[in-house]
Every structure is written in C-alpha cells, then in structure tokens.
Amino acid sequence: MVNKVTVKDLVCYYGNKCVLNLLNIQIMKNEILNIIGPANSGKTTFLRTLNRMNEYNLLYSYDGKIYLDGKNIFTMKVEQLRRRISMLFAMPTPFPMSIYDNIVYAPKHLKLIKSKAEQNIIVERVLKDVSLWDEVKDRLNWPAMKISGGQQQRLCIARVLAINPEVILFDEPCSGLDPISTAKVEQTMLRLKQKYTIVFVTNNVKQAFRIGDRTAFFFMGELIEINNTKQLFHSPNNKKTADYITGRFG
C-alpha cells in the first residue's frame, strides 16, 4: 500500500479551545478511510483542515504538518490543493444551472477542457462513474435543482470527479438521503476507490462497517483508535471505541 496523506502532530483550535489534539494519521492511496465518532469530536474540522477550508475563519488556528505525496499542503497554492483534495458536504449543493453546466463549470473555469466534444466526453464519463448517466442522459439541460435529492448528491460527486481530484473528502454525504439513495451513494463510493483515495466521515456505524477499509475512531478531539474496519468492529482495543460502536453513546 502506498501512503497518500501523512498527518503529523496536528493540533487545531477555535479560539483557545483545542478541538483536535496531536493527531497522527496516515491515509493510504485508494483506500476508504472511515472517520467515526460522536458529535463535536473533530471529524469535520479534520476534513476542513485537509483541504484548508478553515483558512478564512479567524477563530481557527492549527499546528503540525500535513503532507500530500510528501509535499507540505500548507505551502501549496490553495486552489491547487483543492483540485487535488476535494470535499463533498452533507447536503447536496448543486449550482442553480443545468445538470450539464454543473459538471463543466469548474473544468471550464480551470481551463481543463478545450472543446465542446471534450466537455461531452467528461460529462458522460463522470455521470457514468456515479451511476447517474442512465437516469439523466435525456435531460442534461434540466435544472439540477429539479432532480431528486439523491440524484443531486450523486451529481455533486460527479462535479467533483470532473476536476480529477486525487483525494475526496466526504462529510456525512448520506445524512439527508433516503435508504435507496444512500445505497446508491455507497455503491458509488465503493466503485470510486479504484481511482481515488476517500476519507469518509459518517455518523452511521453500520454504514462505516459496510464501506471503509480502515476506520479511525475520534472522541473529543483525540484519535482513540485506528485499524482495519473488521478488526476495529470485532475486537476494539479501547473501551470507548467498544461503547461507541455498540451504541452505548453517541
């Protein structure tokens, strides 16, 4: 296994409140790494730190190092970093434009595509990657807001794929979705790990068990335990982990 992201002694604060305390974690290429843990344990802060989304929050500060393929992410150009490490949020956030334009918006802006033919190829490829092509291929000029919530979430994943990232951060992507849409997003994630590295924050322990190769358990800003998912669920090393996965708190 190849190491994709290395987090060394990461500490994060909002004001003087420490919300991630000395985090050390390695993320492997083409794995799905689950991040689980109760509310306020620092899961979202961790994702937002990985693609520097907190930079404009004046309350926020950090210490420590994060490397992507051995390069310090804090010295990269932020646009460059976000092209390589992209984030997807809990609620689908399509732009108020057509399905087609949602996908080509960023690649056009970044001058990644030159011709209309190339655009069409990308749109088809990424919609197929998220199993949405058959559902929308006859109405690509429909407003994205008019498709279902589950389809919107897969469209948002497709939009991320269109810029060819290397790492995708999912922050509870299924929390607003019904079970059928959830299953489709899960299938999509499992397929995507062949090409991408995925960090997957979920509050749903059963979902984490189904999806992630490894699982990290966060509690009150500390990484309590990280292990192969089956091992962590079947024989957790820490009592807090055991309590959490058996539903005793959280």
Ligand SMILES: Nc1ncnc2c1ncn2[C@@H]1O[C@H](COP(=O)(O)OP(=O)(O)OP(=O)(O)O)[C@@H](O)[C@H]1O
């Ligand atoms: N923008 C912010 N300003 C100040 N404090 C914040 C901010 N965002 C998060 N916090 C605090 O940081 C801590 C960690 O929050 P974070 O959102 O990372 O947790 P989480 O594990 O994602 O929780 P949840 O499961 O509820 O999404 C919490 O105590 C929270 O109140």
Ligand SMILES: [Mg+2]
């Ligand atoms: Mg969160």
